[in-house]
Amino acid sequence: SSAASDVYKRQGSILTETLDPDVEVKCRIEAARASFNKMKTLFCNDNLSLKLRQRMLKCYVWSVLLYGCETWTLKVNTLNRLEAFEMWLHRRMLRIPWTEMVTNTEVLRRAKADRELLTVIKVRKISYLGHVLRGEKYHILQLILQGKIEGRRGPGRKQTSWLRNIREWTGIMGVAELFQVAQDREGFAEVIANVGRT
Numbered sequence: 001s002s003a004a005s006d007v008y009k010r011q012g013s014i015l016t017e018t019l020d021p022d023v024e025v026k027c028r029i030e031a032a033r034a035s036f037n038k039m040k041t042l043f044c045n046d047n048l049s050l051k052l053r054q055r056m057l058k059c060y061v062w063s064v065l066l067y068g069c070e071t072w073t074l075k076v077n078t079l080n081r082l083e084a085f086e087m088w089l090h091r092r093m094l095r096i097p098w099t100e101m102v103t104n105t106e107v108l109r110r111a112k113a114d115r116e117l118l119t120v121i122k123v124r125k126i127s128y129l130g131h132v133l134r135g136e137k138y139h140i141l142q143l144i145l146q147g148k149i150e151g152r153r154g155p156g157r158k159q160t161s162w163l164r165n166i167r168e169w170t171g172i173m174g175v176a177e178l179f180q181v182a183q184d185r186e187g188f189a190e191v192i193a194n195v196g197r198t
Contacts, residue, residue: 021072029085032065036089043093053093054113061089062117069121070128073162079118086117122169123196129166130182130192145179169195 036043039060043053065085072078087104090111096102108114132138132145145163163175170191172178182188 025078028065032061035064036061070124074165075160126166126192130188133182
């Protein structure tokens with residue numbers, strides 16, 4: 001783990017000096033894994049319907065995993081890690097060992113489920129943006145979101161940003177246009193609905 005001086009915990013969320021969300025996401029996954037293992041006998045109980053167990057999973061495990069997900073900046077490797085954890089949950093509930101070499105597609109078929117986790121995160125992040133931009137009490141946050149940093153960017157590939165995630169997911173690449181659409185509650189709800197359907 002990182003040195004104590006590099007990592008801070010505030011209201012249950014992990015903050016690093018570089019604001020790297022990977023540390024927070026990894027901690028959330030491990031906390032959610034621990035919650036699953038604590039209730040494993042319930043989640044893997046064949047006497048309960050699979051649908052009921054999946055509902056309980058979202059209540060007791062997903063809620064731990066997704067705490068504060070509205071603030072996450074998600075890079076490709078982080079998205080892959082989250083999807084892998086979602087499949088890990090399905091496999092454990094269905095008692096499918098890795099040695100059986102069952103594909104993810106087959107696991108989802110047996111679970112009668114689709115991949116949902118990333119969609120939930122995307123919808124919550126995008127909804128949060130609309131909430132912030134329309135809320136009078138978020139004036140400082142609005143200034144931060146709409147502000148620009150003076151000077152030249154350093155060399156190297158441009159890093160994924162919190163706002164870039166949302167622009168890519170909604171297909172609205174212009175920041176000004178995105179902010180304008182977000183101000184319209186009904187119009188933005190349709191944008192969110194479209195993301196939820198993809």
